[in-house]
Amino acid sequence: MSKPDAVLPHERTGNRWHTEVEVTHGIGLHARPSVIFTRLAKSFPCSIEVAVGGSGEWLNGKSIVKVLGARIRRGTRLKIRAEGSRAEEAIVALGELVRRNFDEDRKHGRADGRPV
Amino acid sequence: MAAPMAAPSDHRGKAASSGRAQGPAYVALDPAAHSRDPTEGDARSALEAAVAQAVEDLRALSDRADDESAGVLDFQIEMLLDDEILTPAIERMAHGGGAALAWAGAMNAYIDAFTDGAENTDDPFAVKTADLSDLKHRVLDVLAGRPPADFPAGSVYVGHDLPPSLFLSHDWSRGGAIALTAGSAVSHVAMLARAKGVPMVIGLGELPVTSGQTLLVDGTEGQVRVDPTEAAQPSVVVPLRTASVTQPTPWAGGDVRLSVNINSLSDLEMFDPATVDGVGLVRTEFMFRSAAEALNEERHVECYRQIVERLQGRPVTLRMLDLGGDKALPGLVDGSPGSFLGQRGIRLLLAHPELARIQARALMRVAALGPVSVLLPMVTVPEEVAAMALLFIEEAERLARLNVPAVRPALGMMVEVPAAALTLDLFVEAAFFSVGTNDLMQYLCAAARDNPAVAPLNARSETALFRLLDQVRASAEALGKPVSVCGDLAGDPAGAARLLASGFRDLSVAPARLAAIRAMVR
Numbered sequence: 001m002s003k004p005d006a007v008l009p010h011e012r013t014g015n016r017w018h019t020e021v022e023v024t025h026g027i028g029l030h031a032r033p034s035v036i037f038t039r040l041a042k043s044f045p046c047s048i049e050v051a052v053g054g055s056g057e058w059l060n061g062k063s064i065v066k067v068l069g070a071r072i073r074r075g076t077r078l079k080i081r082a083e084g085s086r087a088e089e090a091i092v093a094l095g096e097l098v099r100r101n102f103d104e105d106r107k108h109g110r111a112d113g114r115p116v
Numbered sequence: 117m118a119a120p121m122a123a124p125s126d127h128r129g130k131a132a133s134s135g136r137a138q139g140p141a142y143v144a145l146d147p148a149a150h151s152r153d154p155t156e157g158d159a160r161s162a163l164e165a166a167v168a169q170a171v172e173d174l175r176a177l178s179d180r181a182d183d184e185s186a187g188v189l190d191f192q193i194e195m196l197l198d199d200e201i202l203t204p205a206i207e208r209m210a211h212g213g214g215a216a217l218a219w220a221g222a223m224n225a226y227i228d229a230f231t232d233g234a235e236n237t238d239d240p241f242a243v244k245t246a247d248l249s250d251l252k253h254r255v256l257d258v259l260a261g262r263p264p265a266d267f268p269a270g271s272v273y274v275g276h277d278l279p280p281s282l283f284l285s286h287d288w289s290r291g292g293a294i295a296l297t298a299g300s301a302v303s304h305v306a307m308l309a310r311a312k313g314v315p316m317v318i319g320l321g322e323l324p325v326t327s328g329q330t331l332l333v334d335g336t337e338g339q340v341r342v343d344p345t346e347a348a349q350p351s352v353v354v355p356l357r358t359a360s361v362t363q364p365t366p367w368a369g370g371d372v373r374l375s376v377n378i379n380s381l382s383d384l385e386m387f388d389p390a391t392v393d394g395v396g397l398v399r400t401e402f403m404f405r406s407a408a409e410a411l412n413e414e415r416h417v418e419c420y421r422q423i424v425e426r427l428q429g430r431p432v433t434l435r436m437l438d439l440g441g442d443k444a445l446p447g448l449v450d451g452s453p454g455s456f457l458g459q460r461g462i463r464l465l466l467a468h469p470e471l472a473r474i475q476a477r478a479l480m481r482v483a484a485l486g487p488v489s490v491l492l493p494m495v496t497v498p499e500e501v502a503a504m505a506l507l508f509i510e511e512a513e514r515l516a517r518l519n520v521p522a523v524r525p526a527l528g529m530m531v532e533v534p535a536a537a538l539t540l541d542l543f544v545e546a547a548f549f550s551v552g553t554n555d556l557m558q559y560l561c562a563a564a565r566d567n568p569a570v571a572p573l574n575a576r577s578e579t580a581l582f583r584l585l586d587q588v589r590a591s592a593e594a595l596g597k598p599v600s601v602c603g604d605l606a607g608d609p610a611g612a613a614r615l616l617a618s619g620f621r622d623l624s625v626a627p628a629r630l631a632a633i634r635a636m637v638r
Contacts (some may be wrong), residue, residue, distance in 0.1 A: 020603035031191045031247065038194060064191075069229065 008095040010088070017088045018081035025101040028073035033102040038064045040097055046084030048094070053077050061094070124343050127323055130568075131338035132301040133309035133316035137293040138332040138344065141325050142267040144275030160206055163215040166258040171196045173254070192251050201226070216259045216407035221470035225253035228514070236509045253412055260406030272331040274323060278305050280443060284380050284402050288314050291334035295340045297323055300566040304442055307554065307604060308379055308402070311626030312386075319568050372616065372637040375433075375624040378604055381419060384426045386627035392632070394431035396624020397491065397550065397602040398423060400475070401437045401445070410445055411471065412436065416478030424486040431487040433550070433624075435530065436475055436504075438493035442566055456564055461494020461530075466503055476504075476511045480522035488525045491550055495529040495536050501545045531599075532556045537584050540591035548593050550624075553603025553611075557581050581605075582618060589619050600624055609636050 010019035011073045025033055041048045041062045048061035052070055059066040061080065072078060078098060097103070151571025171193055178189040195201055205222035209215065227248045227625050266282070267273060276298050283305050286292075294309060299318035310318040319382030325331065332341040375396030376387055380403060388461040403419045404410035405431040424432050439445055479490050492504055508524055515522040528548035529539050532555035540549065552566065561577035563570040585601075592599035600622035605611035609627030613636065615623065625633050 032187050035187075035191050035194045038198075060200070063198050063200045064194045065198045065226075 008092055010089070010091055010095065015087075016081055016083045017091045018079065019091045019095045020077055020079050021095045021098045023051065023072055023074055023076045023078055023098060025074060025104070027099070028071070028076065029067055029078075031068065033104065034064050034068045036102045036104075037094065037097060038062055038067055040094060041090070044082070044086050044090040044093075046087040046090055047083045048080065048090055051079040051081075076111045124341055124345050125324075126342045127320050129295070129317040129320035129322065129338050129340060130301060131316075131335055132296075132299065132318045133294070133314055134336040135293075135313060136332065136334045136336065137272070137291050137315045138330065139270050139272045140268075141274050141295075141327055141329045141331045142271040143325060143327045144267070144273065144278075159209045159215040159218065162259065163202070163205060163209070163219055163255075166215065166219075166255050167196050167202065168243045169258045170254045173258075187249060191247060192254070193249075195251055214407070216256055216411065216574060217468055218434065218471060219255055219259065220252060220407075220411040220474075221468075223248065224470055224473070227252075234265075249414075253408060256325065256406075256408035256411055260408040264305050272333055274325055274331070277303075280305050280308060280402060283308050285405055288312055289361075293317075293331070293335065295323060295333050297321055297330060298568065300568055300571045301315060303566045307626075310604070310607075311377065311379060311383070313628045319551055323605060344479065362366075366633040371621065373600070374630070374634060374637060375600070375602075375620040375622070377424060377624050377626050379626075383627050384423065387630055389427050389430060392430065392630065394433070394487075395427055396433055396600055396622070398434045399438065400434055401439050401443050403561055404437075404445065407445055409632035411474055413478050416475055417481050420478060420482040420488070421485060424482055424488060427486070429486060431489065433489045433491055433528070434479060434482075435491040436462070436465060436479075437471065437495055445456075456558070462492050462500050462504060463494060463496075466500065469507060472504070472507055473511055476508050477515060477522070480508065480512055480515060480524055481520060483523040483525040488523075489548065490527050492523045492527060492529045492546075493552075494533060495531075495543075495629075496533045497535070498543050498545060501527065501529055501543060503633040505545060528598075530555075531588055532559070534560050534584070537588050540588055544595065546597070548597055549588070549599040551585065551588060551599065551601045551603060553581065553585075553601060553605040556584070556603070557605075560584065582614060585615070585618055585620075593619075598622065607633060612636060 008019055010017060023029065029037060038061070049058040050061040050067065050070070051058045052072055053076055058081070059070055061067065073076065080091050080094050082088075174189050174193045174196070178186045178193065181189055201222075204225065205215075205218045208218035208221050266286055269287040270292050272293045272295055274295045274297075278294055278295055278299070292314065294305075294314060294316040296316070296318045297320050300306065301318060302593050306316060306318065307532055315333045317333055317335055317340050320340060321492070323340065323342075330343055332344040334340070352518075373393045375394045376392045377397040377399070378384065378395050379399050398420075400416075400419075404415065409415050420434060422435075438461045440458060440463070441456045443460075459467055460613050465475075479488065492501060495501060505527055508527065512522055512524050526547035528550060529543060529546040530552045531540065531549050532552035534556065536543065537556060556579060557574045558565040560580055563573035563577075565571050565574055589599055599620070601615055601620050602624040606615060606623040607625035609632055612623060612633050617636070622635065
C-alpha cells in the first residue's frame, strides 16, 4: 500500500482549524472505524466536529452515536474542524487516520497510527 | 417411636389450594426487609450506575477476547461511554417511568432510527442493530439485578405472602407447600398454586415456626401442623379437590371446547396436547421475571414459539402482559394491591408503548409459525382496542421493512371490567371475547380478592356474576363473535356446569383442572 501524502492539507480560520478528506475505507465509518475515530478524537482536549459533504450540520466528532448515525460511506467528503488546545494537531491526526483507512489492515497497530 | 422434641401443634387457616404435603419449613424474611427495587428513588443515578457496571463488565470481557471479538466489545464500550446515548433516556425519565423502561425506550428509538433509513438488511450500517440490542439488554440485566433468592426444593414456604415470580421460578417437582400468615384464596399466587397442584393454606396469622422445623400442610382442610408426630410421609401431591362436595351430573348438551391455561413453560409438560382443543389463555406476564426479560423481544419469541410448537397446530391464545394490580415486574412496574383500580393491563401497555411494541412484534413473529390469536387484558372502552390494533399495524409495517416474517393475529379482549361487560355490543373491533371471571367478580362486588377481610364477598356475589354473564354471552352471540371463559370458575365442576347451563360452550382451565372438567363434559 502506497504511503499517503506527507502532510494533509489543512487551514485556519480564526481560532478554528479545519480540513477535508475523502473516505476511502471499504465500507465507510461503520462500527469499528467509528470506534477508532472517536477514541482518537477523545484523546484531544479541543472540541472536534465533523460534517458530511454538502450537509451544513456539524456533529460532535467525539460521539460515536453521532458519527455512526451520520452513515459516512465510502466516497464521502468528510469535513473535520477543531477549536481549542492542540486543534491543529487533532485535525491532522484524524484526517490522516481516515486516509490510512483507520489502520484496519494492521491488526495490532495503535489506534492513532503511531508506531507501537 | 422416639419422643419428638416438641409436641405437635395445629394452626388453623383457610384452604387456598387443596392437597397435603410435608416438609421442612423455609421461613421467608419480612417483606420490609427485602431489598427495594433499585430503580426507585433516583432513576437517573440507577441508570448511570448500571451503565458504568456494564462498561466494567465489557472491559473485563474485552481484555480476554480475541481481536475480532474485542472489536465488537470495544464498540459497545464506546457506545456506553457516549453521553449522547444516555441523554434521550434521561429525557424520558423526566416524563416518569423507571430507569429500565426509559433506557429500553430510548435504545429502541435509536435502533429504529438505524433500521428505518436502511436500504436493505445487507447494509453494513443496519447490521449493527444486533450490537445495539445486545447493549440494550446488557444494561437492562444490570438494572434488573438478580431475581429473589429461591428456597430449597421440597420445603414448605412460610411467610406473609409469596410473590408470584418466586412461585414461578421455584422447582415444585420435588413437592413442598405454602403456608401464609396473610394472603388470599383468590390471589394470583393461590391461582398458580391450584393450577400446579401445590397445597396452600392462608390466613394463619402468627405461625411460631423456625426454618428447618417439619410442617404438615393440609390445603384441603386449611390446617398446618408443626412438628407432626406421624412418620414423615414423602411430600406427595394429592390430587386436587378430592373432598369436592357433590359431583355435578355429566354434561349432555353437545360439543364443548375445552382448552388449557398456561402460566409458565413448565405447564406445557402437565397435559397431553392431543387431549385439548388448544391453549385458551397464556398469562405472558408470568413468563418474565425481570424488566430485562420483558423488554427482550427475542425472549418473548422464544417463550411463545415453544408453546406454539408444543401444541402441534392447535390454536394458541396469548394474552398481552397484564401487569399492575398484584402483578409486579421489578424495575418496570411496582405491584401494589391498591393499584387494582389503577394502571394495569392494557392501560399500562398503552401508557408504555415501548413495552407494548416489543411484545406486539414478538407476537406477530410467532403468529407466522402457527395459529396464534392475541388477548388484550383489562379493556374498559372500545378506543383501547382501536389504539392497540393501530400499534400492531405500525409494528407489522416495521417488521415488513426488515423482511422479518410476521402475521397480524386476531385481537380479542378480556371481559373482566364491568363497564366493558355491560357494553360488549360496542366492541365491534374485537375479534373475540374471553371472560376473566376472577377479576370480573372482584370488580363487580367491589371486594379486593387479595384482602382477606372482604375476599369472601367474591364467592357470595355469584348471582350478580351470572346475570352479567348471561348478558355477555347474548351480546357476543348478537355480534357473531366467539366467547370463552378462562377464569377459575370454569375449572370448578360446579361453576363449569353453571356456565354450560348459561350457554357457554368454550372453557379454558388450568392443567390440573383438565381431568375433572373433561370427565364432566365428555
